[in-house]
Amino acid sequence: MKEYTFEELSEEAQKKAIDQMSDVNVEMCIWWHTIEDQAEKFGIKIVDFDLEKSTIELELTGSRDEICAKIRSGLSEEDDLGHIARHFSDEYLGCNRNAFKRAFKTALNYYYLETLKAEFEWHTCDANVQDTIQNMDIMYYEDGTISEDKK
Secondary structure (H helix, E strand, C coil), X not given: CCCECHHHXXXXXXXXXXXXXXXXXXXXXXXXXXXXXXXXXXXXXXXXXXXXXXXXXXXXXXXXXXXXXXXXXXXXXXXXXXXXXXXXXXXXXXXXXXXXXXXXXXXXXHHHHHHHHHHHHHHHCHHHHHHHHHCCCCCECCCCXXXXXCC
C-alpha cells in the first residue's frame, strides 16, 4: 500500500491524521510542569487536578499574606493572578476571616484550573498537533491513517 507524508495528504486526510494524534503533545510531556513550577514559587502546591471533572486540589504552603506578597512581587497586577493577590492582600473591615480565607482559596482554585485548561487546549489545538506530527516523520495511508511502517 502506498504511503504518504503529511504534506502529501488531502485536506480531509490531514484532518483525520490530526484527529488521530490529538493528544500527542500531552502524552509526550508533562505539559502542566511550568504552571506547577510557577505555583510552587508562590507557595501553592498543585496536589491533583482533573480537567474532565473540572476539579483541582491545591495546598497552600505559606500564609495568605506570604503568597500574595510573592505573587505581587513576581507578576503585574494586570495579570489575573496578580489581580487576585492584590484583592486578597487587603483585609476588608468587617469581613469574616474564615470566609475571606475560603474566598482566597476558591479564587486560586478557579485561576489554576482555568490556566491548566487553557494550557491543555493550547497543546491539543489542531495547529500545534499538526506542527508536532509534521516533525515526527510519520508516514500515512491515503485516507490519513498512520502507516504501520514508520519512515
